Amino acid sequence: MEPDLFTAAAEDRQEKDPSSSPLAVRMRPRTLDEVVGQQHLLKPGSPLRRLVGEGSGGPAGPSSVILWGPPGTGKTTLAYVVSKATNKRFVELSAITAGVKEVRAVIEGARRATGGFGKETVLFLDEIHRFSKAQQDSLLPAVENRWVTLIAATTENPYFSIISPLLSRSLLLTLEPLTDEDLRALLRRALTDERGLGGAVTLPEDAEAHLLRIAGGDARRALTALEAAAGAALATHEREITLTTLEETVDRAAVKYDRDGDQHYDVASALIKSIRGSDVDAALHYLARMIEAGEDPRFIARRLMISASEDIGLADPTALPLAVAAAQAVAMIGFPEAALTLSHATIALALAPKSNAATLAISAAQDDVRRGLAGPVPPHLRDGHYKGAAKLGHAQGYVYPHDVPGGIAAQEYAPDAVRGRRYYEPTRYGAEARYADVADRVRERLGRGEQGGAAPS
Structure with a gap:
């Protein structure tokens, strides 16, 4: 059974009756110049x-391409465009449902097509990482x-998920998330293009903004x-897709949130202050609002990393590594799965x-530095690795602590201008209690004891 026969039949049916295909399929670019983003x-x-x-010399490069990027960024589209531009048969398989048997069948069919028909x-x-x-x-x-010309798509880091022999024989192309401007151009094209909705409906600004967010x-x-x-x-003989219609259709209310305005900063502020106040439920509420409004997950992850140092610090030394790991995971997987990672980190930080x-x-x-309290570095601490x-x-006179x-080693480290100044005043919360004890013992050994307070003027 030839998988490409079904592909050819589907393409023929689409050409004869474009309306039989989903809008996303009908609006699939036919050339690279039509690709958005x-x-x-x-x-x-x-x-x-x-x-x-394109360009001099005709087709060039490897016969394998790996497309790495978040869902919906055009991986399938690029594969389709390559097949059309090079006048090649296009066969699509998903690693979720296909196995070695199906792959071998496609390869055998490709060899026959090349030998018999040129x-x-x-x-x-798709999903080659599976x-x-x-x-x-x-x-x-x-x-x-x-x-075959293999075009493989993955949402996971190919250096971790694809074997080295295949990776070394492939052209790796990284796709970026589409911007609002990219999507806006795509939506407006779909509204007016004859392959799409052909001007049958309009999309007002508020509904368009909600559609971009979701x-x-x-x-x-x-x-x-x-x-x-x-x-x-x-269906109701309306020529305009109102915000209410859109909300009802996608079963998702429009969240009052402006990624460039007050709501962006107010909700982000509320998220961090809820974490600082250890109210895990409020923190999750604000996180959900940001996610549902289409906030960039990398922005949320950056705020969590800052919170880990600003509000938790050494009370839980694992908080910052956890937040950094969450940010790295978010960058690799994107939404919707990134919501789980952000929830994981938010809960941990709120309860820390x-x-x-x-x-x-x-x-x-x-x-102190801004006030000019710096002073020269003590001579025994200066660099001594050069002649003279x-x-x-x-x-x-430097004493090697080891x-x-x-x-x-009981010696002076600070410049005279800030001698005896104590900047770090640890709390007794969580793991920081241990650091507080260590700081007290070290200061006593250095001869500083209970010294501290304001630096000398």
């Missing part, structure tokens, strides 16, 4: 344009012998929602013991 991949002379034969094949394999190492190995002969940078999601809302409007001692410590030190340093007295019992 990904301008970094579409510049003249880029590897992608050379792959489709027609080469583009194999688009293939095991053995399954990915089965693709290598077809790639090495150029029996799309979350996903073109497929945006077009699917637009198609559903247009159908609902036309709190301390702003690190925040106050660096603020106090910076204040000893004659200047640099590094002379040579002293206990590892703490």
Whole structure:
């Protein structure tokens, strides 16, 4: 059974009756110039344009391409455009449902098509990261012998999810999330283009803004929602997709949230203050509002990293590594799964013991520096690794702490201007209680004891 026969039949049916296909399929670009977004991949002379034969010399480059990016950014579209531009058969498989048997069937069909009809094949394999190492190995002969042009798509880091032999034989292209401007252009094209809605309905500004928010940078999601809302409007003989119609169709209320205005900053502020106040439920509410409004998950992750140091600090030394790990995970997976990671981090930070001692410590030190309380570095702490340093007295008399019992050398470290100044005043909350005890013992060993307070003027 030839998978490409079904593909050809579907394409033929679509050409005869375009309305039978979903809007996202009908609006699929036919050339690279119609592709929305990904301008970094579409510049003249880029590897992608050379792959489709643009520029001198005709088609060039490897016979395998890996497209890495979030959902809805155009991976399937680019594969389809490549097949059309190079006049090759297009066969699509998903690693979720296909296995080695299906892949081998496509490869065998491609070899027959090339030998019998001189027609080469583009194999688009979606979700390739779901293939095991053995399954990915089965693709290598077809790639090495150029029996197919393999275009594989993944939402996960290919350096972790794709075997090295396949990765080394592939052109890796990274797709960026679509911007609001990209999606706006796509929606407006779909509204007016004859392949799309052909001007049958209009989309007012408030409904368009809501549609952009719920799309979350996903073109497929945006077009699917637009198609559903247009159908609902036309069913009631309306020519305008109102915000109410859109909300009812997608079953999602419009969140009052302006990513460039007051709501953006007010809700973000409320999230952080709820975490600081250890109200985990309020923090989750504000997090949900930001997610539902289509806020950039990387912005939320950055705020959580700041909170981990600003409000928790050494009361829970694991808070910052956890927030950093969450930010890295969010950057790799994107929405909707990133919501789980952000929830994980928000709950952990909200319930962690709190301390702003690190925040106050660096603020106090910076204040002194700004007031001019700096002074020269003590001679014994200066660099002594160059000829003539000893004659200047640099590094002379320095006591190497590792040579002293206990590892703490009783010598002066601070400049005279801030001698005795105590910036770090630890709390007794959580793990910071241990740091407080250590700080007290170290200061006593250094001969500072209960000294502190304001620096000398």
